[in-house]
Amino acid sequence: MKTTLLPKSCALGFTALLTVACGGEDWQDSLQAWSLVGDPFADRIVSFTPGAAAGFGQSQLPGIVLGAPQGDGASSGSLDVLSLGRNGVIVLEFTDIAVTDGPGVDLLVFENAFLKPTGKPFAETGVVAVSDDGVTWHEFPCASSDVANNYPGCAGVTPVYSNPSNGIPATNPAVAGGDGFDLASVGLTRARFVRIRDSGANGYAGTSGGFDLDAVAVVNGVQLP
Known part of the structure; x- marks a missing residue:
């Protein structure tokens, strides 16, 4: 299967067909080479097992x-989350575009973290x-x-x-926000499934406890049949 990498230096917009908006004639000429049918976001929930203090x-x-993702910027966390x-634990599946190992970050996971006045993150880890x-699962080490x-x-x-209303591309790690993951670091070349587990080291009160998932996005992708 031919691997197609999504260029990180460009603004990427997905509709029914990926379109790439980049400066320079070289990118214009190679538009078809970068086109993938579908979108870079999760397509299906395989399973969801909520823990105590879930519900929101x-x-x-x-x-x-x-x-x-429905990002709300550095100082405010989105409420468009689970x-x-x-x-x-939640397991998600990509059915049209899979994550593939390419240069740097291959996958972005979006929560609703924000920065405190001190500049340190208010984080709920997953x-x-x-x-x-x-x-067969390959887990990224998490120092929660x-x-x-x-x-x-x-x-x-x-x-x-990144938010559909502001035009910041969700597939560009340099500007999208969220946390990036490189398949090479866990010895995998392609992934169609993503599993996110609350770390157990967060705050748990009411119905909005723990990790709050907004979205996941493919950065480097390959077309699925």
């Missing part, structure tokens, strides 16, 4: 975690794993107790800037 967002399933609750068959170093390897740390 469940009435809006499945759409609330499928499609583009709370997983303590140790809650542990991310990927799989190509939905059976390492506050001093901003929870390396975890999702739920970086604010989300």
Whole structure:
């Protein structure tokens, strides 16, 4: 199968067909080479096992975690999220475009983290794993107790800037926000499934406890048949 990498230096917009808006004639000439049918966001919820203190967002399933992120910037967390609750787990599937190992970040996971006045993140961490068959999983190490170093390897740390209303592309790690993951770091070349598990190290009160999932997006992708 031919691998097609989504160019990170461009503004990427997905509708029924990926279109690439970049400066320079070279990009114009190679537009077809970068085109993938579908969109870069999760297409299906395979399973969701909520933990204690979950509930927020469940009435809006499945759409609330499928499609583009609804980022609200550095100082405010989006409410377009699903709370997983303590140790809650969700598994998502890409059915048209899979994540593939390319240069740098391959996958972005969006939560609703924001920055405190001190500049440190208000984070609710999640542990991310990927799989190509939905059976064998490769988990990214998540240091959910390492506050001093901003929870390396975890999702739920970086604010989300991308939103359909502001034109910031959700597939460009340089501007989208969210937390990036490189398949090479777990020894995988392609992934069709993403699993996110609340780390168990967050706050759990009411019905909005734990990791709050907004969306996931393919950065480097390959067309699925």
